[in-house]
Amino acid sequence: MAPRQIDLDRRPRLTRVDIATAAVELVERDGLDALTMRRLAEALGCAPMSLYTHVSSRDDLVAAIIGLLIAQLEVDHRDGEDWQGLMRRAWTSYRDLAVRLPRSFELLASARNDLPVVADHLAAVVRSLERAGLEHDHARQILGITDAFASGFLLVWVRNRDDAAPADEFEVGAPGSIALFDRGLEAMIAGLAASL
Amino acid sequence: MAPRQIDLDRRPRLTRVDIATAAVELVERDGLDALTMRRLAEALGCAPMSLYTHVSSRDDLVAAIIGLLIAQLEVDHRDGEDWQGLMRRAWTSYRDLAVRLPRSFELLASARNDLPVVADHLAAVVRSLERAGLEHDHARQILGITDAFASGFLLVWVRNRDDAAPADEFEVGAPGSIALFDRGLEAMIAGLAASL
DNA sequence: ACCTGAACACCGTTCAAGT
DNA sequence: ACCTGAACACCGTTCAAGT
Numbered sequence: 001m002a003p004r005q006i007d008l009d010r011r012p013r014l015t016r017v018d019i020a021t022a023a024v025e026l027v028e029r030d031g032l033d034a035l036t037m038r039r040l041a042e043a044l045g046c047a048p049m050s051l052y053t054h055v056s057s058r059d060d061l062v063a064a065i066i067g068l069l070i071a072q073l074e075v076d077h078r079d080g081e082d083w084q085g086l087m088r089r090a091w092t093s094y095r096d097l098a099v100r101l102p103r104s105f106e107l108l109a110s111a112r113n114d115l116p117v118v119a120d121h122l123a124a125v126v127r128s129l130e131r132a133g134l135e136h137d138h139a140r141q142i143l144g145i146t147d148a149f150a151s152g153f154l155l156v157w158v159r160n161r162d163d164a165a166p167a168d169e170f171e172v173g174a175p176g177s178i179a180l181f182d183r184g185l186e187a188m189i190a191g192l193a194a195s196l
Numbered sequence: 197m198a199p200r201q202i203d204l205d206r207r208p209r210l211t212r213v214d215i216a217t218a219a220v221e222l223v224e225r226d227g228l229d230a231l232t233m234r235r236l237a238e239a240l241g242c243a244p245m246s247l248y249t250h251v252s253s254r255d256d257l258v259a260a261i262i263g264l265l266i267a268q269l270e271v272d273h274r275d276g277e278d279w280q281g282l283m284r285r286a287w288t289s290y291r292d293l294a295v296r297l298p299r300s301f302e303l304l305a306s307a308r309n310d311l312p313v314v315a316d317h318l319a320a321v322v323r324s325l326e327r328a329g330l331e332h333d334h335a336r337q338i339l340g341i342t343d344a345f346a347s348g349f350l351l352v353w354v355r356n357r358d359d360a361a362p363a364d365e366f367e368v369g370a371p372g373s374i375a376l377f378d379r380g381l382e383a384m385i386a387g388l389a390a391s392l
Numbered sequence: 393a394c395c396t397g398a399a400c401a402c403c404g405t406t407c408a409a410g411t
Numbered sequence: 412a413c414c415t416g417a418a419c420a421c422c423g424t425t426c427a428a429g430t
Contacts, residue, residue: 047415145380152348184341191383243396
């Protein structure tokens with residue numbers, strides 16, 4: 001019993017997931033500029049340097065956040081589903097994430113593809129597309145092209161959303177235009193299917 | 197003659213365009229992280245605070261850079277050209293800019309649409325699309341959707357280009373894949389034309 | 393009008409020290 | 412193993428002062 005009690009007491013006060021979760025809350029409330037090691041530590045009630053026990057740098061903190069967001073995406077293949085249906089489902093979950101956590105989403109949409117947590121995810125999507133019947137190279141190309149559209153569109157959308165912008169006449173990709181996402185995605189899928 | 201000589205002597209040593217030009221050179225050579233007021237001043241051989249005579253803040257410096265880049269895009273309508281041809285030409289010049297100045301391009305592709313220099317440019321493209329025969333709302337939608345694809349694709353490309361990345365199997369949007377840009381753009385245009 | 397140095401309020405991160 | 416305070420090398424920008 002004594003050892004078990006000691007183990008419980010020795011459980012870290014902070015974990016990598018706690019830190020990433022608090023970081024997402026901070027970003028959604030105060031914006032991306034507020035994501036500093038010092039401010040995050042203050043929100044968690046610890047010293048700035050305590051964070052470095054669980055993340056190796058600010059970039060690693062961002063990687064932890066991105067991991068948290070990717071876990072919320074829907075990219076597994078369902079029996080009998082074609083690649084168009086899979087892409088529709090995957091990018092819809094991506095769009096919903098952007099609407100739900102717009103400010104943190106910017107970190108995900110602008111992450112490098114060679115970040116391990118991103119590379120693993122992309123590899124998983126390619127495997128899903130292969131299960132849906134695509135050849136490996138086709139899967140990669142279709143993922144690359146639809147990803148470009150989805151990330152580009154949603155990046156513009158989250159950056160130009162609300163923010164007291166004065167409803168300018170030429171607000172391409174402004175509030176309300178999220179419906180255009182679905183239209184662009186369908187155009188993309190139709191064009192790619194035709195060229196296959 | 198005396199007044200003229202005085203006028204020449206009083207011409208500012210630094211101009212907004214000089215500063216933006218030097219900033220682009222600095223970014224292309226040393227990367228985006230190197231774009232600080234202090235380092236830029238050093239490159240220009242002046243004191244950091246001298247920059248503030250010509251740009252009001254670091255954000256304004258970025259706006260000046262974006263203006264320099266936008267001036268290199270080709271978006272005016274030619275007689276008899278349809279909107280597909282205009283979009284092909286406009287986004288090809290955008291792609292070429294990304295290839296020529298990849299690190300500065302990131303500033304342009306991730307700029308907010310309500311930045312005056314960007315908003316003016318988007319308005320000009322909408323007018324060109326109208327001259328090519330599109331209704332105003334169609335022009336805005338088609339610009340918004342193709343912009344999302346082009347910016348998203350090229351943003352990924354410039355971020356994953358060279359950089360000694362270890363040629364991973366799943367490098368979607370990696371070096372060499374710039375050709376996929378043209379394919380995605382054609383798919384986009386075909387899909388949009390069909391849905392018009 | 394244009395340029396400048398010193399100073400202020402921030403950063404991320406290293407280091408040595410504590411438990 | 413986990414947490415911490417002090418310190419270092421940077422930032423953008425304000426201010427008062429120079430020409």
